Amino acid sequence: MRRRSRQIKKLVRHKRKPAELLLVPMIDIFTVLVTFLLMTAVFSRTVILELRLPVQQAEFREPPPGLVLEVLVRHGAVQVADRNTGPLATFPSTAAGYDLDGLGAYLQRVKAKFPEKVDATLLLEPDIPYDILVQVMDKVRVFEVRQGSHAVQAELFPDISIGDAPALTQGSSS
Structure with missing residues (x-):
């Protein structure tokens, strides 16, 4: 009887499929995440100041006092x-x-x-x-x-x- 239970356990173990680790979706997620973080880091430090260039000499107007x-x-x-x-x-x-x-x-x-x-x-x-x-x-x-x-x-x-x-x-x- 013991032999039979060992054989059954072996069969059950062999019928189980090994667990799969799906790396491709994880790599995709990390690629998108890293790209997003890099873009956000660059744009968060960029500040835009509005500047006016000096007027052309042809358009010179008399300045106010x-x-x-x-x-x-x-x-x-x-x-x-x-x-x-x-x-x-x-x-x-x-x-x-x-x-x-x-x-x-x-x-x-x-x-x-x-x-x-x-x-x-x-x-x-x-x-x-x-x-x-x-x-x-x-x-x-x-x-x-x-x-x-x-x-x-x-x-x-x-x-x-x-x-x-x-x-x-x-x-x-x-």
Whole structure:
């Protein structure tokens, strides 16, 4: 009797099919998941800023009286100027880089004096790194204000136009 039960158990074991592990659907799922996550990671870090290019010389109109703010980024300094009157402030660069904190503080004072002003022109010399462009744009657009325990961004000059900085003349320095 014992032999028979062993034989029956063997037959039952042989009749059972081995469990299948379906890898193809799992690979498909992971492929779609990884693709989706990669695309989401790239697009979540991309921010679009609306920029206005300077008007053509043929379309030049007489500017209204008041401040025409320009921020010139040169290899040795950042300069804030009024197109009508000339340079207002210069922030020389140091070994650590450009003085963007000084630029931001000065632009806050300009905004306090001209609260209705919302536009500025950012003029860069050739070969200024893109990272510097973005940092200067951030300082020109907004500044942080502490309200209680958290920081809030306040608007400075959000309408930014970008152009090429005029070449320095022989007698002037940066």
